[in-house]
Amino acid sequence: MDTIVGLGNAGCNIADYLSQYPQYKIFKLDVNLEKKKGNYSLPKLNTPEEYDALELDLEDFFQDASQEVLFVVAGSGLISNASLNVLKALRSRRVSIMYIRPDLELLAPQSTSWLSERVVFNVLQEYTRSGVFEKMWIISNPEIEGILGDVPIIGYYDKLNDLIASTFHMMNVFWHSKPIIDTSYEVPKGCRIGTLGISNIKNQKKLFFPLDDVRDSDYIYSVSNEKLENDGSLLKKINKTMKEVNHRTSYGVYSSKYKEIYVYVEELTQTIQK
Numbered sequence: 001m002d003t004i005v006g007l008g009n010a011g012c013n014i015a016d017y018l019s020q021y022p023q024y025k026i027f028k029l030d031v032n033l034e035k036k037k038g039n040y041s042l043p044k045l046n047t048p049e050e051y052d053a054l055e056l057d058l059e060d061f062f063q064d065a066s067q068e069v070l071f072v073v074a075g076s077g078l079i080s081n082a083s084l085n086v087l088k089a090l091r092s093r094r095v096s097i098m099y100i101r102p103d104l105e106l107l108a109p110q111s112t113s114w115l116s117e118r119v120v121f122n123v124l125q126e127y128t129r130s131g132v133f134e135k136m137w138i139i140s141n142p143e144i145e146g147i148l149g150d151v152p153i154i155g156y157y158d159k160l161n162d163l164i165a166s167t168f169h170m171m172n173v174f175w176h177s178k179p180i181i182d183t184s185y186e187v188p189k190g191c192r193i194g195t196l197g198i199s200n201i202k203n204q205k206k207l208f209f210p211l212d213d214v215r216d217s218d219y220i221y222s223v224s225n226e227k228l229e230n231d232g233s234l235l236k237k238i239n240k241t242m243k244e245v246n247h248r249t250s251y252g253v254y255s256s257k258y259k260e261i262y263v264y265v266e267e268l269t270q271t272i273q274k
Contacts (some may be wrong), residue, residue, distance in 0.1 A: 003027065003065040003093075007086055010074035010100045012180070013157065017118045017165035023173075025066065029086060030079065040269060042079065050114045052079035057181070058089035069093045070168075071133075074100035075117040076107060076129075083120060087133075097124055097136040098168065101209065125272050128192045135192050138209040138273060141166055147198070147206045167196055171264045179252035183242075187216050190270035199263040201234075203241045213271040219251035222262040228255060 005027045006015030012028040019026045026038050033039040045051050069090055073080050085242050087095060099121065107114040128136040145151060151159050197207035199219070212215045219242070227234060235253075242249050256262070 002203065004071045005029070005062075005065070005069055005071045005086070006084065007071070007073045007083060008077040008079040010077070010157075010161075011072040013161050014072045014098070014100070018169060023169075025064065027062065027065065029082075042082065045078065048078055048081040048112065049102065049103070052077055052084075054082050054085055055226045056082070056085050058086065062089050065090065065093060067093050069095045069156060070098055070270055071095055072098045072100070073120070074102060075120040076102045077114045078112070078116060080120045081116060083124065084127075087088075094134050096134045097128060098164075099124060099136055099138050100164075101138060101140045103142045114242065122272065125193055126224070129190060129270065129272065131189065131192070133192070135194060135268075137168075138195050138211070139192070143208050143210065147208075167198060167208075167264065168264070170222070171196060171220060171266065174222065174230050174252065174254050174264070177254055179254050180223075181251075181253040184250045184252065185248075187248075187268060188270065191215050191268040193270070193273060194266055194268035196216055197265040197267070199265050201237055201241070201246070201261055203263075204263055207265065207267065209273075211267050211269055212273055213269045214267045215270060216268045217249045218266045218268075219249070220264040221251060221253045222256040222258065222264070223253055224257070224259050224261075225239050225255055226259075227261065228253070 003025045004018050005014045006012040007029050009030060012030050015028050018024050028101050029040045029042055031042055031044045033041040071087060072084055124136055127133055132231050133241040141160060144163055148159055195207055195209035195211050197205055223239060238251060242251060
């Protein structure tokens with residue numbers, strides 16, 4: 001996937017972080033964006049209903065988008081209600097969604113932001129599970145903060161977005177690379193809702209969202225050539241870890257230029273998350 005489409009402030013910020021990698025074409029949609037290629041400025045509206053009813057002609061805007069698209073959006077912003085109208089213009093592509101979930105305890109119950117988040121979160125999941133979209137990865141800001149530890153106010157979202165973007169990028173690179181060892185299988189079609197995360201050789205996972213009813217996991221092991229050539233116990237450790245997981249699991253081992261072993265995880269379910 002080499003096209004990134006960011007909608008709203010959070011979506012555009014993560015798209016900006018991914019723009020540092022040459023593999024991606026970046027498209028951003030938000031209010032008051034600078035006029036330049038790849039930017040589409042939307043009107044500032046006052047209600048979710050107005051964004052939901054917004055008619056957009058984006059065919060020309062997305063004409064250079066590749067077949068593999070990652071759509072990034074955060075549900076609590078009113079502008080997220082324009083998601084389906086934006087995605088309609090990408091219907092001929094294979095679209096996956098990265099959904100950024102805010103700290104729900106900071107949203108006043110029954111407020112416009114609270115109601116908006118619930119609607120967008122559930123609608124995108126239903127469309128994904130039905131096969132309209134390839135996958136929907138849910139990312140929780142509180143979970144990311146918990147992984148990072150204490151994060152200062154200045155640069156708070158920069159730290160969160162950097163971890164999200166860099167993790168996705170590394171996983172995407174390996175998904176498009178040839179593994180040394182691969183135990184992948186065809187995941188059931190209904191398992192399209194998931195999350196991403198990081199781990200280690202002991203399977204001490206740090207997931208980006210507490211996914212309910214996990215059915216499938218895929219582990220990516222990034223290992224240096226030196227360890228691949230000389231560590232006779234590594235494969236045994238990996239296989240032992242896989243046997244301890246209580247659901248269907250696959251893994252791939254990839255050659256890396258880094259000395260440390262890095263482990264990335266994707267978890268999937270067919271269950272709508274509440």
